[in-house]
Amino acid sequence: MPPTTQRCSVHDQRPAFARCMSCSKMLCQECATQWDGIWHCAACLGSKRGAVVQRSPFFGWVGVVTLSLMMLFAGARVMVWMAALIAGLF
Numbered sequence: 001m002p003p004t005t006q007r008c009s010v011h012d013q014r015p016a017f018a019r020c021m022s023c024s025k026m027l028c029q030e031c032a033t034q035w036d037g038i039w040h041c042a043a044c045l046g047s048k049r050g051a052v053v054q055r056s057p058f059f060g061w062v063g064v065v066t067l068s069l070m071m072l073f074a075g076a077r078v079m080v081w082m083a084a085l086i087a088g089l090f
Contacts, residue, residue, distance in 0.1 A: 009041075020044055 006016040008028035016026035018034075022044035032039050040048065 022048075 006026050008014045008016055008031055009025040010031050011028050014028035014030070017029045018027050018032040018039035019025070020027055020032075020041040021038045022040060025041050027039065027041055031041060033042065033045050034040075035045060035048070
C-alpha cells in the first residue's frame, strides 16, 4: 500500500508543505507563511498580527533613569578633572 500524501486544506490538488502551529491545518507552499520561525496559515497569522501587546513602561523608565545617572556621574568626573587641569594641579 503506497503512503498517502497529505494535501493542503485550502488547495486540495497540492501536497502539504507545512502545518499551521495554531490551528493544525496542513498548508501548501503558497498558503504557508513563516513568522518568528513558526509556520502559520493566513487566518491565524492575521489574528496574531492584529493582537496588541500591552507592555509596561517600567523598564523603559528604568533605562532612562540609569542612563541619566551614568551621564551625570561621567559629567561630574569630567568637570572635576577639567577644573584640576585649569587650576594647574597636574
